[in-house]
Amino acid sequence: MAKPIEEGDYVRLWASNKKGDSFLIRLAKGGSLGSRIGAVRHDDVLAAGFGGEVLSTKGERFFVVRPTVSDFCRKIHRVTQVVYPKDAGVLLTSLDIRPGASVLECGSGSGGMTVFLAHFVGPGGRVYSYDVREDHQKVAMDNCRRWGVDDRVLFRVADVEEAGFQERDLDALFLDVRCPWKIVEPAVSALAPGGRLAVLVPTVNQVEMVLESLREAGCADLVVTETSQRNWKTNPKRLRPEDSMVAHTGFMVFASTLKAGVVPDEYW
Amino acid sequence: MAKPIEEGDYVRLWASNKKGDSFLIRLAKGGSLGSRIGAVRHDDVLAAGFGGEVLSTKGERFFVVRPTVSDFCRKIHRVTQVVYPKDAGVLLTSLDIRPGASVLECGSGSGGMTVFLAHFVGPGGRVYSYDVREDHQKVAMDNCRRWGVDDRVLFRVADVEEAGFQERDLDALFLDVRCPWKIVEPAVSALAPGGRLAVLVPTVNQVEMVLESLREAGCADLVVTETSQRNWKTNPKRLRPEDSMVAHTGFMVFASTLKAGVVPDEYW
Amino acid sequence: MAKPIEEGDYVRLWASNKKGDSFLIRLAKGGSLGSRIGAVRHDDVLAAGFGGEVLSTKGERFFVVRPTVSDFCRKIHRVTQVVYPKDAGVLLTSLDIRPGASVLECGSGSGGMTVFLAHFVGPGGRVYSYDVREDHQKVAMDNCRRWGVDDRVLFRVADVEEAGFQERDLDALFLDVRCPWKIVEPAVSALAPGGRLAVLVPTVNQVEMVLESLREAGCADLVVTETSQRNWKTNPKRLRPEDSMVAHTGFMVFASTLKAGVVPDEYW
Amino acid sequence: MAKPIEEGDYVRLWASNKKGDSFLIRLAKGGSLGSRIGAVRHDDVLAAGFGGEVLSTKGERFFVVRPTVSDFCRKIHRVTQVVYPKDAGVLLTSLDIRPGASVLECGSGSGGMTVFLAHFVGPGGRVYSYDVREDHQKVAMDNCRRWGVDDRVLFRVADVEEAGFQERDLDALFLDVRCPWKIVEPAVSALAPGGRLAVLVPTVNQVEMVLESLREAGCADLVVTETSQRNWKTNPKRLRPEDSMVAHTGFMVFASTLKAGVVPDEYW
Incomplete structure (x- = not known):
């Protein structure tokens, strides 16, 4: 226990x-x-x-x-923007992470999402974490080690636009880079057909580019979503929301991949 | 893979x-x-x-x-309101569920959250699911069996207000009943000291009662929160949010439990 | 009284x-x-x-x-999307409408915003309402007549992209057309220098175009905003928000115009 | 012009x-x-x-x-919380303020809403503004004078719980006090039958009390609502919402009054 x-x-x-x-x-x-x-x-x-x-x-x-994984990720040493719990939760349930799953993320950033993924795939799972910047990845590595989940994470420094991903037949794949549309093709190749792809981007211009590239790559079931979380003050005699809140973290785009050559109709 | x-x-x-x-x-x-x-x-x-x-x-x-656990929970046979993915995600990360964890939920309802919890604690974990109504719990059982996670769930039909919980030293505990304030005491006893407790209720009147009872039970670090999720239409040439959205599912109250006799100050 | x-x-x-x-x-x-x-x-x-x-x-x-102007606008005969009270309120206060003001709107649509504007400028004010479609404008006219505010509205059927606006030195100007960026120049010419311009568009692609055109036209103090409104159920014993709500109506862009030749720096 | x-x-x-x-x-x-x-x-x-x-x-x-009334109210000298433009807009359209209307507000506070009301009823309208504190009201008076709308405002220092309101047959009435439920009866008496009443309160406990009192006073068509406004950054190449926003200002409760003795059924 x-x-x-x-x-x-x-x-x-x-x-x-x-x-x-x-x-x-x-x-x-x-x-x-x-x-x-x-x-x-x-x-x-x-x-x-x-x-x-x-x-x-x-x-x-x-x-x-006892600290939760959210507590840890909120307070980690960071060199980049980290994924918020409200978004991490939707990513976990919509990417269908589970104990034992094989998941790829690109890029590692400060390792906030790496920790979440490694935490939830457990010791029997595997997280492949790519980043082009070795210095950032060292921070991510260190954060995984601190939370005790580095045993299941394989870090790779690589220029994915050039070299693609080494893995194949993965359960889930998460893109958190500046120009995700440039690596949608290698992402689709790394996933098992019918598998789940998620992209996180801060601007709507990027959402537009991501949607175009996912369509071109023959992805199915595109979903664009954003979450928000509002905390309340905890005095039961004067119950009311907090005065301010986070207005925006990012937009999430989800898709399912199909077999090569299977291309859905344009459906909007 | x-x-x-x-x-x-x-x-x-x-x-x-x-x-x-x-x-x-x-x-x-x-x-x-x-x-x-x-x-x-x-x-x-x-x-x-x-x-x-x-x-x-x-x-x-x-x-x-490939369906995700969210897809499954959205479409399950239901006899009660089920937990939404946007809330399940925050519950998972703020209760600190992980592969191998021991978690208690009360009540089972249609088993939506039971499936989420059982999915994420994995085959090495344990979910204790209480409900006073055997007919509801049969639906929950059946849904767990369908998603293939019933091996790690122990269902108990019990009147918790009368009999309390049998378990002790648990990692996390989730209350989804009409009058959670009546079972905060047994909930605190079932958790390991410093452990995480979450309550989901639809009305603010219930939030008031829950906050009072958590304070009386000497719980620490109370948090009241609500989440929302807005989907967008996916045409990149006419990118815009959907016309309507879910306005409310429930309020979540989180707390950490303390050792018997340790009582924080009133802090609001 | x-x-x-x-x-x-x-x-x-x-x-x-x-x-x-x-x-x-x-x-x-x-x-x-x-x-x-x-x-x-x-x-x-x-x-x-x-x-x-x-x-x-x-x-x-x-x-x-007694019906309010919001009640009326919610139930009017409509041939186009009408402006929602939540947006009308922000438009009124941010365009600085007041009794006696001279305001221009393009286009009339079903007259929902025409009624709001005419209601709030009062009998001493003036609303110039342009539309390229005479059939729509007849609906708008009829709605103004029904609410008793047609005496202060001057409807004009015109192709503004071709002919511009006839008015000069206006207090406020509101654009609710498909391609507002094509008529920002005439809009700026019709306003008094330092006056207020508002644009309502449903998609972010349009927001991008509007922002570009306002910058090129030398406008100042650009603001992009969206509002939302959540209703609650009214049983005080079970107080909680409604289950669903409007997720999106449109994005509003506000700007102040400057004298010809005065151009602010790029400031983001 | x-x-x-x-x-x-x-x-x-x-x-x-x-x-x-x-x-x-x-x-x-x-x-x-x-x-x-x-x-x-x-x-x-x-x-x-x-x-x-x-x-x-x-x-x-x-x-x-040119400053708008929103600009002015955002920057006025204040001794109390002022009404936000997002709320003022909904209050104006749902109370059915118009040029020439007779409106009562209680209390004056720093005069933010007094200025909004006086601005929109115009020189032919009338605002009766009550407050129990003379010192606050002096600030409100001063702000009305600065915005040039004091000619149509009649300030009254009074303990309304004791003495009620002097006016009768009003078009609209707005309550912005700590315990509005204590003055719902005088408020109903001051309004014309079928007229509009609005209450602004920060906590849900207050909303509960207000709803109870409006029901007891025989009011019709109760609506509880809250608004939010999210601003976006204005760079069209990187369009995205601002990072933070106001999470809460207050809840608004609206009702229509009925003739003495006419009492609707309980309808929730």
Whole structure:
């Protein structure tokens, strides 16, 4: 069942103050978290255990909770924009990720989505993560190692526009690059026929290009979607949404691939 | 890698027409799908394979694609409201479901969320699914069996307000019942300290009650959230959102549990 | 103050049933409204007065309420898509319509926005409404006459791409045509320098074209915006949003015009 | 037509820089605007005229545009939360404000909505604005005077829960107070039968109370609604929504009043 706390674990320290301060730390004996609201000794956290309480040097109460993969991805070291949980969730369920699946992503970025994918395919699954920039990929690698899912990720530095993908017959494929329309052809070749392809892009101009290229590549069942998430304040006597929210992260385009030579009609 | 088509598989037949007709079928030799736009023989689908094409008796072209867990849950036999993919995604990432996890849900309903949970914890995981109504739970069971994930689900018919939950030290717990505030106490007892609890309710009156009960039970890090998803039409020359969308499914409340006796301050 | 009921008035008949049936009628002595839930005699409505109650022949209770300009525009005879109240409101406040203003709209369509504009500029104001199609404009004219605001509207059938606008020095100008970018130049010429221009288009491809043309025409302070409105069910014991909503009507682009020769820098 | 620039006018100075800096000033001979990006002399603005250009002392280009009532209300001196244009628009069209109408608002707050109402009822209309706090109302008065609409506003300092409203037979009534349910009865009495009532509240708990009180007061045709507005970045080559947006301002509740003794059925 749920494992007890130990050195090397990530924990989240949550303070029940107005600001909702919350810190993600990796426990090391003798370690210490410094913060605006006081320092916390890692040894105290190990002693308190999950669900326990520690006091900072400034007397702030902190509570030790188990971090989720969303908590981790929200706080990772990043060199690029990372995928939001609201989008990651729809990608996971619409790409049909599952334990044991073989998934390809291009590019690795800071590894936010790599972590999500590797987390959900599990130790029996496989994530192939491509990026043209080795420096970015090192950050992604490091984040996977921290979350303990690097064993199932195969990182590849490659110029896909030039060389294509090495894999074939994959379950799912996710494109998160600036010009995804340039690599739709290799993406379709890497997927099993009837398989699922997803693309994430921030602008509508890119959506237009992606749709054109997916049509040309003979893809089926195109879907364009965007998600939003609105948090509410949690006082039950004055229940109301938060004042501001994220207005936009990106547009997601989904498609199913077909066998070579099978091309649907234009249908809009 | 991706497995080839065979009898017993679910496939999705997608027609590239204006209406975007799409059918989820389970392949049986000699079987046939009847539809407004013609009949399709299952044997033709088996012969075409994933990514292939079949013709209906009315000459409509159908394309054979691999269904996702979202496709399946959207089309299951239902006796109750089912959880939407947009919400399931946030629940999965914020409850921190992963291959091998032990998760409890109450109630089973039509099994939409049971299928999602069982799909993502994988064969090494465990889902405990409670419902007070045996007739509903039979539908849920049947849906799990169809999607091939019933091996990891343990269904229990029980009046939880009376008897509580049998499990302890769970990774995650999800409440989807009319009066969740009445079973927050047993829910906290069933979770490992520091573990994740989620509640889904349709009305704000219920959100108020849930927040009160979570506070009383000493839960930490309360979050209330709602998601929305807007699909776009897919003609790249006239790119625009669809005319209508789902305005509301439910509010989700998340919390982390603490050890008995550890109680955060009131913080709003 | 508020005027009493009389023949020729529009009234809204609202039935307090689950479907929220609501009918907009113009009162005529001896007239009758036929509906699924029974017929209502206009004479009964005149006798009941505003705020009163009448019974249909099927025993349904109807309540007589004063229609707003939004009620009227929602129910007008239409040959084209009409502007929604949520958008009309933002157009009115961002174009700075006011009693006595001189406003131009192109095209008239079914007259939904013509009615809104004419309603808010009042009897001392002026609306110039252009359309290339005389048949559409007749519908718009008729709708303005029905709402009693035709005295301040000057309809013009013209091909603006060819002939431009006749007016100069206007307070505000609203474009609701398929290719607004083709008439941005005449629009700028018709407005007083520093005046307000608004464009409504359904697709992002059109937004792109409009933005390019406004930039080329030397417009300032470009704003692109979209609005949404979500209604809630009204049972206070089970307060929750409606199940579905309008996902999209159109994108609005606003700009201020400058004197000829004054051209802002590219600023994004 | 559009009037030329003169001393005493409000103008908006817009800089075509990345930050979209924009300043609302009232022109006074010899005056000067100081800003982070340089000072601007009012005399230069008067000389440039609407649609013209002025240079700040730091060489920043400013463009002189006509401010809308939304621009003004966004920048007014405020002591309370002000009504947003997205909400003001729906209030105006659903309360059926028009030139010449008689409208009551309670409370005045900083006068944001007072200005909107007074602007749209015009010099022939009348706004009765109640507030229990004289100090707030002075701010509201001052803002009305600045926008030149104070001639049609009658401010009243009163405890409405005690004394009710003095007016009768009004066209529309708007409640923007903390406990609107306590003054629904006087509000209904002040309106003409069949007239329009609107309430703005930030929390769902308040919405519940308002709905209960409107039902008890025999109001008809209850509508609860919320609006949202999403701005887009304006680069046509990279068209996409802004990163963040306002998530919540308030919920609006609308109703029509009926004659004393006429009470609709419970209909949800």
